[in-house]
Amino acid sequence: MGTNQRLRSKQKVNTSGKQGQIRIIAGQWRGRKLPVKDLEGLRPTTDRVKETVFNWLAMDIRGTTCLDCFSGSGSLGLEALSRYATSAVLLERDKSAAKQLQTNLDTVKASNAKVICTDSMSYLAQTAQQKFDLVFVDPPFRKGLLEPCCQLLETNGWLKDNALIYLEREKELEQLTLPTNWGLIKDKAAGQVIYQIYQRQPK
Template identity: 60%
Template sequence: MHKTKKKHLKTGSNHKKMGAIRIISGKHRGRKLPVLSAEGLRPTTDRVKETLFNWLMPYINQSNCLDCFAGAGSLGFEALSRGASNITLIELDKAAAKQLNTNKVLLNADNLKVVNTNVLQYLAQPADNKYDLVFIDPPFYKGLAEQACALLNNGWLNHNALIYVELESNSSSTSIPDQWTLLKEKVAGQVAYRLYQAN
């Protein structure tokens, strides 16, 4: 049960069937949060998420986090539970963003902000914040990861910031900024996930 292709819906509408994500560890450990099933929404599997947050364990506490393609919020809410000080979730889909706000209220997460917008347009603006940790887990096969990575270098990253990038494992070479160092990399089924550090 790897996070392979996007989880396609079995309903006729884009937003009807409800699913759930589970917070693995931290303050909200075991908590399940409802998520909308929508085309292109691919919540990170628990197995991948557990590996990722094991990598991030020394860095997550008190970090300022940005989740660029938030979707169900699986990564952002996990970071919140594990002690991140501020989390910004960016999600283009209006209904998905509304659900993120609903889950924010469920967790009383005053330090979490949901922005309903196009992340590439958002990152193309002058940076109004600097982040220690960035999650990039976009819809596959659209070249969105490369574009987001390039835009992050416009002042959005703190020194030695960590950037998590998830993409299709069969993609040819992904263009990553030269100043970034690959720290960790794994492949699970059709998904490749990597952790970079901005130097």
């Protein structure tokens, strides 16, 4: 959910400098509202979608290592941490958004999380430095990033056996070419957005 993410292509650049908010739904920081930079393309996953996703994941979050590939507002990574994920790595290319992410982590005293200001595709193109139990993949819409991101996660060893992978994509992207050992276990639509959970099977 980083900058230029999940946004209609004709949206104008926001120059207001205003801030929005995300809300933590459940867990140790339940009800906390945290500021989000109001940047072009930054649109956090809605509470409606987020609540459904984390209901799906309710029994699988505690004790997991998480990777948020296009973090943006940090809504997904922070929700996982609030629900007692062991740790999280948040990737975000925009410097301003990354700085706000770190500020929000400091606010809730999340010492078990790390923000990396980087291009996610370049970062994932290297051999994995760590393997993850739970990965959020919510790239910019209509940029052709989702499928190659998933291939990099698999090819370069970022996923543990039986890892769960959350995908969020535009509805018109119907035919996905994903690693053959990923099995779809949850699938739902909300307006023009499709969101899904896959599980990686060991090869």
